[in-house]
Amino acid sequence: MELRFTKEQEQWRIRAQRFAETEVDPAVSRMECADEFPAVIVGRLAELGLMGIPIPACWGGAGADFISYVAVIEELAKASATVGVILSVHTSVGTMPLIHFGNEVQKARYAANLASGRWLGAFALTEPHAGSDAAAIRTTAHKHQDHYILNGTKVFITNGGAADTYLTFAVTDPDRGARGITAFLVEKDTPGLHVGPLEKKMGLHGSNTRQLIYEDMHLPAAQRIGEEGQGFAIAMGSLDGGRIGIAAQALGIARAALETAFRVLGLNAPARTGRTAGPARKALGVLASESDRLAELAARTEAARLLVYRAAWLRQEGRPCTKEASMAKLFASDTAVAVASEAISLLGPEGVGNELPLERLFRDAKVTQIYEGTNEIHRVVIGNARLKE
8 A cells, every 4th residue: 555645635635735724724713703604615615626526527526536535634624623524524424325325316416516515415314312323213214105204303413504415314114123224315495304403512613513303204205315224234334434534534633733732832942931942852851751742642643644544545445444444533533632632731721722722622622532433332343343353
């Protein structure tokens, strides 16, 4: 496996990096203070061709590879985890399932609009009684002639209220367990769909997280994605890519926290406390201690990066990557939390002030351990996979 970006992958990364520095960074404070969905930023993502990076050009995408997409998520999340997750959910689980499981009519109508960025996608799986256990969802879809009637509730839906489409999972045959779950694509204006108020979250301010209520929704059978009973397989297959996207988001957060700590501590410049800094191994023990702690964080961040891009490469090659996606998501998210927390500790009171992004990075990092499968679940996935090897 090549351990460096190709020319095209590097071009995508640089495009995202420049956009993040010039347009996303200045918008972060407004997202934080007003908890306002960054509609202008999302519009610019569409203009720059970043909303459908791994989607084939024939369906409105950029036709680039999955690694390029992951590199873009990492760079955007380094500036704003909110922008990173909006794009990740839209692409990995809001659009890609249509490419793999949608029919030609569905691809022409939906995939093209989503990949171009004219529409925004969302993924509606989690329910009040079914978080980690997706097979336990209770939303139902009863077939009646040429349509289905959906009833149920989804919670913690990223892009909720801002999305144009919701890939929704419902039980069509309760006697078959996971094999009785079916996928549907629901447009935002469908009668019977009710969107709840914004969730007040600790982090990811500006990312719309809402409840969805399906109340006697009459949905044409043409909105079914795949066959009846194929929904659970569609969800699980989509989540591999989604988890790699969240791992890339966590990696971006870790990088931002690490670079902030290096910059502020200034180990190669006069220290803030007036002590002489110089090289990290100078006589002052506190500097050596800071350098040691930062070195550990740097090594851990680089290890996370290798896991993320190994999983991305496997996904790109069409190889099984469930275990590797779980490893990347688990390790990268734990690393993001650890790096942000340690950076705050290193900087003391300055670390929790609003002038530095560390307290925001810490709040944003925490959720990466929870969504797209809690890290406890990923440990189970990894353990079960190793037992079968």
